[in-house]
Amino acid sequence: MDQTDVAANALAVLNSVFGLPAFRGPQEDIVMHLAGGGNCLVLMPTGGGKSLCYQLPSLLRDGCGIVVSPLIALMRDQVAGLLEVGVKAAVLNSSLSFEEANAVEQRLLAGDLDLLYVAPERLLTPRCLGLLARAKLALFAIDEAHCVSQWGHDFRPEYIGLSVLAERFPNVPRIALTATADDLTRQEIIDRLGLDGAPSFVASFDRPNIRYEIVDKQNAKTQLEAFISQRHAGDAGIVYCLSRNKVEETAAALTKAGIPALPYHAGLDAAVRARHQDRFINEDGIVIVATIAFGMGIDKPDVRFVAHLDLPKSIEAYYQETGRAGRDGKPSDAWMAYGLADIVQQRRMIDDSNGSDAFKRVSIGKLDALVALAETAGCRRTRLLRYFGEAVADHNHKCGNCDNCLSPPNxxxxxxxxxxxxxxxxxxxxxxxxxxxxxxxxxxxxxxxxxxxxxxxxxxxxxxxxxxxxxxxxxxxxxxxxxxxxxxxxxxxxxxxxxxxxxxxxxxxxxxxEETAGSSAHRGSKSKSKRGAAPSSPDTAGHAKHSGLLAALRAWRSETARKRGVPAYVVLHDATLDGIAAERPASLNQLRNISGIGDKKLEHYGDALLALVASSGD
The missing domain is CATH 1.10.10.10 (Winged helix-like DNA-binding domain superfamily/Winged helix DNA-binding domain)
Structure with missing residues (x-):
């Protein structure tokens, strides 16, 4: 099959399985390169469509795609989504009983799987490596690849062992994917995963739908309550704190203020953590207050805000965490309260750590870069993009969607x-x-x-x-x-x-x-007034005339998700519901043309959705 035929086949599968009419950004080049047997490194922001870059080639190539992922929650959600569209997918991790794991292994050997998600520590066991050696493999996808770097913001020792993939399976293509990596981290990913000479596909790091705002920390809890109440009442969001105690106190304060908030940190009982995470994923309008133990790999697309009550360790960590907002492309906020004590605390943590002098120097450099982002009087988005090596030609560029551009400080x-x-x-x-x-x-x-x-x-x-x-x-x-x-x-x-x-x-x-006695309040209100001109409220102007149908679609989705035991967004994304409400399809063919409706979803839900549209009078 020549390149033209492969490209046509890829587009056909993209449409029939995933219900998407076209590729985004560099997706097509990545898919074609990997489908052709090449290795690569992919840097793509959260919400940019990284998963498709290995899921689609796994369907195009013979054998099963092996996805290395660090979190059970990510595996579970992605597999649920794949099963919904008719892809044969499974997980192999510590959540399975021996019998369940054995059944998955037998399916792999029988060629009955398109994609298998494996935890890195599980993959590196002699049993699993032996199993993979006997199976027909399409590719290896190493997700969250920055975890392999000791210079990265989320180093995980078990990722170091993944160098064995290049040694044991040199003829199986490898794709390493991450949303955040500076030059030092990128080089370590390449070195450790045997990707020398392989191309790097770097998508734009810009998330134009996210509004960045950093405010002077005065009374952080009161400021947070006001931010959520005034701008995100009823929305799902994540609040990050540095300590477990602060997580508990903040969650309690928000709950007392009438905001449904749940704590999440490593000190909680595992069953409590799982219950809180499930509520956040499956219910609307839940706010999770968490340490950085929460969030990586969470696929929930409709998180409308991420707030920081403490300074993260680096721009990479800040970008990774704020990137969990607005994965569906709709307007969302990244809000942070920041003060002098944050700098002092982070610097002391670096000085008191057991790391080498070289590690401390790198850590201090990363902290300084984040502090410079917090203190800049210029466009925050431009500074973020430049940090990741993305050129912005105009040094005076204004993005129009950060606090400094909307309300320039003196x-x-x-x-x-x-x-x-x-x-x-x-x-x-x-x-x-x-x-x-x-x-x-x-x-x-x-x-x-x-x-x-x-x-x-x-x-x-x-x-x-x-x-x-x-x-x-x-x-x-x-x-x-x-x-x-x-x-x-x-x-x-x-x-x-x-x-x-x-x-x-x-x-x-x-x-x-320049700070004046009322500057924070003034800038906040000014930003809020300008916010009305931005496309910030997805269900107001654009969908007011479709609100009755949209409400009915959401209610149907919630009930369907409950019956199927999956998160609501696994059934259909908000953008797909918006498309149905706007287009009001009257036939299966018209419904099939809505983005997000593939063959299997049309088969499963087509009649029910058309009935809802027909019965809606608005």
Whole structure:
């Protein structure tokens, strides 16, 4: 079969099985390369269609595609979705009994599987490697491939052993996929998985439907409650916190505020975690408050927001976590509350870790890049894209969908303010934290200020023209720019760095975002008013005239999903329901033309959907 025939066959399978009319971005090139027996590395954002890049070639090639995946939840959801469209798929992981696992193994050997999802630790056992050696294999897909990198944000030791695939199965094509990897991580993926010389397919990292917003942390829980209540009432969302205690407290506070929220962290009983995750996946409008133990591999497409109450460790982690919002392409928010304590805490965690000096240097560099994203006065999306090596020609580019573009902050020369702060830190002995320095600068004669006689210093009161909130912003930004840093040996103390000398001498200019007493509230309300002009509310203007039919379709989907024991989005995605409501198909042929309706879904649900359309009077 020549390339033209293979391409036509691929498009036919894409349409008949998955109900999709065309490929997106580099999908077609990846599918063709892998179907032809080539290896490759794929970098594609969450929601960009990575799964299709290995699912479709597995159907086009002889044998079974082996998908290495780190999470049981991901395997379960993807297999459920594949079964819905008529693909023979199964899992092989610790959730199966011996009898169940044995049955899956026999199906693999009999050639009765198109795709088999395997946990990395299971795959590396002698039994499983021996099983694969006796089976007809179409390809290996290593999902979440950044887990193989010790420099990555989510290193998993069991992924190191996957180098055995290139050694034991050199003639079986391998595809490594990830949504986040800087140059260092990409090279380690290539080295460890034996992908030297294989092409890298890099899709755009831009998620234009996600609005990025980072606010000055004041009372984080109150700010979060307001954000959800005012902009995402009734929506599904994920809130990330650094500690288990904070997860519990935040979930309780949201519940008390009338927002249905559930905690999720590694300290909870496994059955409780599973129950909370199932509710989040299967019910509408649930908010999960979690540590980073939650989320990777969660396929739920209608998460409308991801919020961070603590600073992540890196831009990769931030991008991965925020990418769980809006997988269906609809408008969604990535919101984060951030303050000086976040920088100090993350820096201390790096300094106190058992990692090598090289690891600590890389970790500090990654933290600095994230802090720069949080403090930038320019377009956040542009900075994100540049971090991942995606060129943005215009340095003054405005994306129109981040807080800085929608409500540009004022920027001013803050060199004199920085000099006052650095002088204060120096003259007080570099032994005190931010609040004490601010007390001295403002001229507040606290007991501690008087105890150390800092009210006698020349810097006492030299910053009285700014209030406490404004000085907090100055301290945060001077730390973010690297002129002050947390002293790992003195809890909370701020000390001068080498670059501080240039600032004090007037050789280094310090530009600061301007904070006023009401700036956060002002920027929030301004952003909210502009938000109305963006395509932010999927079920308002665009679908108001179809609301009755859409509600009926959603109710039918929920009941169908409950009966089949699968998440609602496995039955049909929101976008497919929207398409049905907008087009109002009157025949099976018309319904088949709706994106997301393949042959099997038409067979299973066609009559019921047409009956709903016919009975709807709106």
């Amino acid at each position: 920027v001013r020369d803050g060199t004199v303010l920085a000099q006052k702060l650095l002088s204060c830190a120096y003259r007080t002995g570099q032994r005190f934290g931010a609040m004490h320095l601010i007390d001295v600068l403002i001229g507040r004669a606290t007991e501690r200020v008087k105890q150390f006689r800092h009210d006698q210093l020349s810097v006492y009161g030299i910053g009285a023209d700014l209030n406490e909130k404004q000085w907090r912003a100055v301290v945060r930004q001077v730390v973010a720019q690297g002129h002050l840093q947390a002293d790992s040996e003195a809890f909370g103390a701020l000390k001068l760095t080498e670059t501080a000398r240039g600032v004090l001498k007037g050789e280094t200019e310090v530009m600061l975002r």
